[in-house]
Amino acid sequence: MPEKQYVTYGQSGGCGCGCGCGVEGAAKAITGCRFSLSVMADDYINVILGALKNIDTAKVWQQTDKLSTVYRGKQIHVEDAVKAFFIRAFREGTHMTMEATFSRGCPGDTTAEAMMEVDDTLLNDVRDVHFPVNCKISLYPMGIPNYMEHIAKVVNHAIDLGIYSHSTHYCTVLSCDVQDLFDYIHYVNTYCSETLSHYIFEVTLSVNSPTAE
């Protein structure tokens, strides 16, 4: 019987503290987003393939498996590609959700499997598309005792922007135009990458839900 290959997260620094002291500098610059689109319709495959045909993902590294797709690279291009995919998939009247996990700075991360050597010109122009979105967000600043004040900071910014709906168990609910939501996602990723060593920002978007509030 072959020996089991266990994971050794938190040991790369050799400091024995279970933290991420050993993470390489270059990996810290990589923003990633793992996302899954759920289309509540029989022809969900066509909706997804149709959206993919109408976006340009040349400036992100990507991989798709049974559960989700991951984009990795510069923050602005990862955000641009995810936003374009969601907007291109939107169809009037069709209920659709997208679970998206933005993250940066994981101690277990690698410099491989990312596209960083690209310029800053965005590839997708979806600025003129507008529709209302409901959204729940949860921010997880890792490895620090004062994480709650960073969460309060980004929630209060949503209140300032007028896109905040309410706070509830385990998440904050936003309600706004899709453009405002992605502007806010950009703000959170920027704030976190400048302020935190490692964070995860979970976002679930929903359009055309039949559920009354």
Place this chain on the structure above:
Amino acid sequence: MPEKQYVTYGQSGGCGCGCGCGVEGAAKAITGCRFSLSVMADDYINVILGALKNIDTAKVWQQTDKLSTVYRGKQIHVEDAVKAFFIRAFREGTHMTMEATFSRGCPGDTTAEAMMEVDDTLLNDVRDVHFPVNCKISLYPMGIPNYMEHIAKVVNHAIDLGIYSHSTHYCTVLSCDVQDLFDYIHYVNTYCSETLSHYIFEVTLSVNSPTAE
């Protein structure tokens, strides 16, 4: 213009450290799960309502909004209700995913909106139903520097159980029978509630995906 009502997470302890020092003891015993089922079919509403009719949620506090449902109470009853809902919604050949966020110990939590004064007898018997599930998991132990070793601990337990598929960016992928998966979720919630002050355990389940590996 009315004054904005900002959130004040991390300030309840009055210690000024941005942590959760002020969380009440009783709130720490409450396990919660916020979940959304996505059914990739035109009649998704019938699938969800049909599942709800066939489960007993009398031992959890619950609330549903446009984005998700939350159950709160004793760990075993929250797990029992979520598991029964997912299993009763399953339909041969229909692609379905469920995003579930288990959590306990949030410093912003309240003792309200939970059902704790119930006995330990489970209400749903779905033990004999079997089907294969793909799943991605991410564990977030909050507020401590050595969080990576707790993540490694639960991932290595999945390896020991033989349900581990692979590690990838921002998550770990499991592949197993639905019963084994919920046994594992119970193990993680138990480990975390005994070991950590505050954790979030994100689980996304998928059945009948048409995507090849």
